[in-house]
Amino acid sequence: MFSKKIPHEEKRKYKRLDTIFPVEMQVLDRELKPLTNWHQGFSQDISKGGLCIIVNNLNIEKPLNLTAQDTNLLLQIHSPVSSRCFLAYAKVAWVKKVQELPFEQYVAGVSFSRIDPKEINRLLNYVFLKKVVWRSLQVLILGIIVSMAVVVASNARLNARNKVLFGQYSKLLNKNLELNKGYAKITEEKEVLAQMLDKGKLDMEKVKESLNNLQEVKKQEIIKLEQELLQVRKTTGESSQKEARIKDLERKIEELKGAKDKDIAKLEQEIKSLKNKEAMLNNKLDEALAKEQKMQDEYSAVAEETALFAGKFKDRLYDWLKNHQVQKTGLIVSFEGDHNLQNTTFTYDQALAVIAYTLFGDYDKAKRGLDFFVHKAERMDGLGIYNAYYSKSGEVAEYIAHAGPNLWLGIAILQYTDRTGDRSYISLAEQIAQWINSLQDRDGGIFGGKRISWYSTEHNLDGFAFFNMLYKVTQKEQYSDAANKILNWINKYAYGNDSIPINRGKGDSTIATDTYAWSIAALGPKLLKELNMDPDGIIDFAVKNCLVTTDFINRSGNVVKVSGFDFAKHQNVGRGGVVSCEWTSQMILSFSIMAQYYVSLGRLEKAQYYQNQVLKYLNELNKMVISSLSPFGQGGWCLPYASQENADTGHGWRTPSGSKTGSVASTAYTIFAISKFNPLQLQSK
Numbered sequence: 001m002f003s004k005k006i007p008h009e010e011k012r013k014y015k016r017l018d019t020i021f022p023v024e025m026q027v028l029d030r031e032l033k034p035l036t037n038w039h040q041g042f043s044q045d046i047s048k049g050g051l052c053i054i055v056n057n058l059n060i061e062k063p064l065n066l067t068a069q070d071t072n073l074l075l076q077i078h079s080p081v082s083s084r085c086f087l088a089y090a091k092v093a094w095v096k097k098v099q100e101l102p103f104e105q106y107v108a109g110v111s112f113s114r115i116d117p118k119e120i121n122r123l124l125n126y127v128f129l130k131k132v133v134w135r136s137l138q139v140l141i142l143g144i145i146v147s148m149a150v151v152v153a154s155n156a157r158l159n160a161r162n163k164v165l166f167g168q169y170s171k172l173l174n175k176n177l178e179l180n181k182g183y184a185k186i187t188e189e190k191e192v193l194a195q196m197l198d199k200g201k202l203d204m205e206k207v208k209e210s211l212n213n214l215q216e217v218k219k220q221e222i223i224k225l226e227q228e229l230l231q232v233r234k235t236t237g238e239s240s241q242k243e244a245r246i247k248d249l250e251r252k253i254e255e256l257k258g259a260k261d262k263d264i265a266k267l268e269q270e271i272k273s274l275k276n277k278e279a280m281l282n283n284k285l286d287e288a289l290a291k292e293q294k295m296q297d298e299y300s301a302v303a304e305e306t307a308l309f310a311g312k313f314k315d316r317l318y319d320w321l322k323n324h325q326v327q328k329t330g331l332i333v334s335f336e337g338d339h340n341l342q343n344t345t346f347t348y349d350q351a352l353a354v355i356a357y358t359l360f361g362d363y364d365k366a367k368r369g370l371d372f373f374v375h376k377a378e379r380m381d382g383l384g385i386y387n388a389y390y391s392k393s394g395e396v397a398e399y400i401a402h403a404g405p406n407l408w409l410g411i412a413i414l415q416y417t418d419r420t421g422d423r424s425y426i427s428l429a430e431q432i433a434q435w436i437n438s439l440q441d442r443d444g445g446i447f448g449g450k451r452i453s454w455y456s457t458e459h460n461l462d463g464f465a466f467f468n469m470l471y472k473v474t475q476k477e478q479y480s481d482a483a484n485k486i487l488n489w490i491n492k493y494a495y496g497n498d499s500i501p502i503n504r505g506k507g508d509s510t511i512a513t514d515t516y517a518w519s520i521a522a523l524g525p526k527l528l529k530e531l532n533m534d535p536d537g538i539i540d541f542a543v544k545n546c547l548v549t550t551d552f553i554n555r556s557g558n559v560v561k562v563s564g565f566d567f568a569k570h571q572n573v574g575r576g577g578v579v580s581c582e583w584t585s586q587m588i589l590s591f592s593i594m595a596q597y598y599v600s601l602g603r604l605e606k607a608q609y610y611q612n613q614v615l616k617y618l619n620e621l622n623k624m625v626i627s628s629l630s631p632f633g634q635g636g637w638c639l640p641y642a643s644q645e646n647a648d649t650g651h652g653w654r655t656p657s658g659s660k661t662g663s664v665a666s667t668a669y670t671i672f673a674i675s676k677f678n679p680l681q682l683q684s685k
Helices: 008-012 117-129 133-232 240-258 262-323 346-361 363-376 403-420 426-437 457-474 477-494 513-523 527-529 535-546 581-600 604-623 665-677
Strands: 015-028 039-046 051-057 072-078 083-098 105-114 345-348 388-390 396-398 547-553 558-563 635-639
Touching: 015 051, 015 117, 015 477, 015 535, 039 117, 051 083, 072 105, 117 547, 133 240, 133 262, 133 604, 240 635, 262 346, 262 513, 262 635, 262 665, 345 346, 346 363, 346 403, 388 477, 403 426, 403 457, 403 635, 426 457, 457 477, 457 513, 477 513, 513 527, 513 535, 513 581, 527 535, 527 581, 535 581, 558 581, 558 604, 581 604, 581 635, 635 665
Parallel strands: none
Antiparallel strands: 015 039, 015 072, 039 051, 051 105, 072 083, 083 105, 345 388, 388 396, 547 558
């Protein structure tokens, strides 16, 4: 960027407000095409013709060797007069660097080239009414500088604490993995030693049996000789031949009694060797047991510490989530950082937020989030909830109503009801059930929506979970029947493909990672086996086909390798691998469910394998945590929707724009994964 001395007459044009207000700016070329991403700035100096803007790291993307005449700006001005913002086009009049460290800071004067006269007059009238005078400018600037210094210092301290917490949590997750691997190694060593001891005992029995047989043969020979000796002695008469025979028999008997043959000696030596080996194996087994006990003690201590840091990590994510609820409507902005979606709430994301509020016992926020749909939300046919609404006004943002978002809102209501006992929203859940019933075909399958011909396995898994939960809460058989019909449809149309275990929909063999994760979460391993589905095979297929490793620019600005789960088999989409934070969290939750299942069966080695996967991919998600850019949650923690912006998911939509766009769905599902909380089943009881 260029630098220029500020003309005195230029500075006189500005009028100063007693408050600062945000001004975001984007550098455009001569044809008004963006050259940079959005930069956040602040202003309190305004005139009829322009603004004076304070902005940090103005050339953060790349040096722009432009002149003032070449530089166009698109400004997004957050008016201090009202909560709204408006756009303006401007030219750079001058730029001055006012700070080098700890970060570069610029003061820029811009001249409006296109702006709504009503908006600028409203601002100037506001200045006049506030009686802003030039002499107060220096005092206010000083206050701003002091405030900024305090904020910078505060943020520096916060970032330092965050860095420590991230590092400690990551270290503990890796330590857990190490201990688990060590524990598995000791368990294997114990099993080998036990097998060797068992084999040694069998070998000992065989050798002892052989020794006993030889000794029995020797004993029988002695008895035979003694009987012959007795017969010889009983014969009448004395003769030298008789005496010689008696002496010969007595000698043989003595030799047999006193001497050991080679075979017996060999067997006795073999028994001695086996006893020594058994003693050595028992010593090794004792050592392994001692190591195991030591490792168990260490694991208990590390697990307790990990749980503590996981709780802190989860709390920080939740702080970001709860701070973004709009008080007026109770809605939450789905994506923070994507300017195209900056005021949009997707119903699915709202449902996840309500579940998170409920999980944290923040029932007032959960109620506000549900009240909107009871009292304010416009609906399709008076029943169906639309896919998206504007968070500030509550007006419909997307006049499409799909089954999935409606079902998830119903699931959120049932989780809230089950946890609190408050049945205020059951009528809304039953209205959703009524609308969903209108979408079912004769086989029980749920269409994607009204006048929609396609089916989604994901929606039908949601439907099974919803109706099953609704039956448990209301005890109405009609909902149990609806759940069973959907289950039959899933088993008939979604499962059973030889090459692809789970279809994305009826007649649609596209791979969708969430259908694999939600099959485990919605149905559970036991029911899947009853349907002749292999839950381990489902997991293995998702790992084999959807696991990717890719580059990600982390919160420190460094490029790191992250592993996680793509939306689909990325080779089929024609792009590189993309890690979905939400769907990776869903897979982590599935790993947890599988681990618990194998613990219940007493198959601890298998359970340990899945628990290791939980720790491994939680650590990968830890790498992807970003800092909030919102004025409401500056520096807060959240997860992006994916590792790449504006990427094709392979399922008809793209990931949000903005390299640091926080996602409600990703953040909420990461909270669920850390908590081992399955939203598709009631768990409070």
